Amino acid sequence: MYALWNTLGLDEPNMRWVLFGTAFLSAVSAWVGTFTYLQKKSLLGDAIAHGILPGVAGSFLLSGQKNAAYIMIGALVWGFLTVLAIEWITRKSHLKPSTAMAIVLSAFFGLGMMLLTQIQNSGLPDASGLQSFLFGQAASLLPSDILVYSIFALVALIVLLALYRSLTFVSFDKAGAQSMGFSPQTSGTVLSILVVIATAIGIQSIGLILMAALLITPAAIARMWSQRLWTMLMLAGGIAAVSAISGSLISFSGKSMPTGPWIVMVLFFIFGFSVLFSTHRGLVQRAFQKRKNRQIIQRENLLKALYHLREQKGEQAEFTFEEIQKKRMFSENDLQRILGMLKRKKWVLQGKNGWTLSGEGLNEGRRITRLHRLWELYLSQKMRLKEDHIHPIAESMEHIITEDLEAQLLHELDYPELDPHQKRIPYDTPAKS
């Protein structure tokens, strides 16, 4: 363990600085990103991230050195230019904001790449490191860089806290917020500025191209696990920090591996995991629920079949596998499995000549049969459906009707004796006569 610690360079205080610094920067980006996600402006982060490249390259050209403070200034200036250009195009033409974003994004990024090539051909001493702006190189960060970025991040965080309610309200209900004196324009502008900062502070750790992932993915993941804004923010921040740390660690271990792709991969891994397992509409949970429902349905169908057989053949009879199959089409495997399951639950008993219901199984079989027949009666009496239409509907409803609903049905139908097919509706205690 300690050896690993050493190989990663974590015994150096510098490295720890970098690591926790990146975690903090990433969390702030994710918090800002959560609000763009809620305002359905996810694309804005991507546009701004690409749009600031000319600023980054330009600051290098002018100053001749790779300095975080200059980089931030250049990035902020071009970030605002990007926002203004998008707004101007949207206002003056009839284009949708997303179209305007795509146009500005590609034009500015193209310009940035031209400047970058210019710099690389210029032979300036620091020029080789400039690629790291595109994909991030956390290992090349100095504590002094981290300090500069963190100051901006802190400012963004304070603004976010100050306008927390305003941003929330406007995201949920723009007209309502405006009617109370909140200004959607102001919070929109402030949010754009925050996105510019949130993007710029990640230039060296994640890089411009993949920065949008850090703004949006943590928010999207957090939304899958949480139904309230506060918990969503906590989660998004945590996820961003964890993926920044692990992404950086992985990239430190390889020779001059860019950081951004690793952070994004970690994020994507968490995202995939959440799609499968989240408590809020996760695929696995849903599949599980479906499977459980299917089992309940099969189980109840079998109990009902046994109950029907018993109605026909008398209380003492035991039923063979074939008799049950003739009563209701189960595949051989299914029937075997369900019988096994019910036997373990002690709802059916296996006698010498076949299968029979236990006391508990009998109650359950009677309940299902009753629900089926009650529902048929309800459909034909209250909804005036024809007799030949009601059976299939009742087949599925019998598994869904709850105790409450049953009580209400009984009440409305006044404890009936016979269903529309003149079959007796069975009660646990004899029906009201």
Add this chain to the structure above:
Amino acid sequence: MTPAIDIHNLTASYERKPVLWEIDCQFPQGKLIGIVGPNGSGKTTLLKNIMGLMKPDSGYIRIFGEKLDKVRHRVSYVPQRETVDWDFPADVMDVVLMGRYNPKKLFGRISREDKDIAIEALSRVNMLEFANRHISQLSGGQQQRVFIARSLAQKADLYLMDEPFVGVDAASEDAILNLLTEMKNNGKTVVIVHHDLQTAYEYFDHIALLNTRLVASGAAEEVFTSDLLQEAYGGRLTVLSRIGELIAKKDFPIREKGQEEN
């Protein structure tokens, strides 16, 4: 008494196409007032103009005799339910508490008193038991009641609600109506946008019949004459709507500059 709302020669348009022409009317205080008209007649647009959510082409509005900004804290607005994102990560309580947010306060905090007010508002609309439920898990009628609770939490004197009865079952509609009547009896002014003629007459003391222009405004029994209803709900005024399209196409000014002061 100064009218609750005083509208002077209001003309409003979207992308230069006028949808309200020269509206001029007054709504009295302490009454239940209905703004009634067919779909697309500009009811929502009128409310938006009253609430300063869009800029009119001409005309002006006074609320309790003042400009809106001076009396904003006395006015509460409930937008049409479909205009907001009900999948937003918030529970019922969060939404009602928004009625207590203060735009002038940075780092705003929710006080104990705010919470008590929100709880009271929720119980008045019979939604207290749902306080911690996520808003996407509510029925349409329940969402509407949450919105009304948020509005109550604002403790205003004038309430403007856009179609609060849409998607609400009969029982909830009765409950909401009782609440509105109770508010009126406490001296509040309640303005409701409504498009159902059947119930409008029963519900409201004062009715404004709208169809792009103001057809009539006055006590319910004066406004509900077959002539006026025919005028509001019968055929559209084709000339008026064609002029509107022309203005939009040719970029004409709706009002010439320097003609009107507000």
